[in-house]
Amino acid sequence: MKGLNTLTGLFAVIASGASNAQPVTRVCDALEVRIAQSPANLEGRILNEALFEAAALDCPQTARGLLEKGASVDARNRFGGTPLNVAAARGSREIVARLLARGAVLDHPDLGGTTPLLAAVQEGRPRMLFDLIAAGADVNPSNREGVTPIMAAAFEGDRRMVLALLDAGANPNEQDRHGKGALVYAAGRAFPEVVDVLLDGGADPDRVWGHDLTALMWAAGHANDAPAGDGVEVARLLLDAGAGIDRKDDRGRTALMIAVERGHAQMVQFLLDSGADTDIRDKKGLTAPELAVSDEIRAMFRP
Secondary structure, X not given: OHHHHHHHHHHHHHHHHHHOOOOHHHHHHHHHHHHHHOOOOOOHHHHHHHHHHHHHHOOHHHHHHHHHHOOOOOOOOOOOOOHHHHHHHHOOHHHHHHHHHOOOOOOOOOOOOOOHHHHHHHOOOHHHHHHHHHOOOOOOOOOOOOOOHHHHHHHHOOHHHHHHHHHOOOOOOOOOXXXXXXXXXXXXXXXXXXXXXXXXXXXXXXXXOHHHOOHHHHHHOOOOOOOHHHHHHHHHHHHHOOOOOXXXXXXXXXXXHHHXXXXXXXXXXXXXXXXXXXXXXXXXXXXOHHHOOOHHHHHOOOX
């Protein structure tokens, strides 16, 4: 019980340090002091809890000491993750290397299906990603939502991570449970550099995704906070790669119709200049000009 009380106090110090934005070194020092003051025969569960804290705070020397005292690399937290999952998400490269050297499972998924590599991508840890790829991590695991590392990297617009994943054999044409893939995420958020890399890496420019949407349609209706010019550049890349300009989604709408309805004037002009058909009708019998939401866009269709 004395060991439990000691480390309970230790966790309070950690929580206090984190909430007060103390430097990590001070928090790690506090962790070291508390462990040094605790009994030598600490219970395994308490050691494991401390190891998770060391991983979350990136305290490599503390983690080493805990492992030497008997903390387990196979311990699970309440999310089903191991210390490796936590360290990878934190970007704790030295701790990850030490855990792997002691036999930690490289591709262990937590309860949500997230492996250490996927966690590293989702948390924006490129160097951790490179380390895990070098260690032989699977680059194509999907979580329970069907999201793979390359989808996560594309969503974040991280060209370096997308390229590293492609070089390691990631499949750019996987689809998640929402009917989206890496190319769709990059196109919908208007990341031309990522779209370019994905296309070079084998992404199908004319694949039909969920709701019969294509990447071009996602680009046509790109996020409002994306620069209009970036959206147009994505559309140009897709058309140059062979995307069909007049494909229809499950509503019967084309990329032009989507751009018109979204009010993306620059995209509308680009698609018109690229030869988009203005006479196609959707399932409600409406044409692109009839879907126009502004006078500026309506004027583009006048003779």
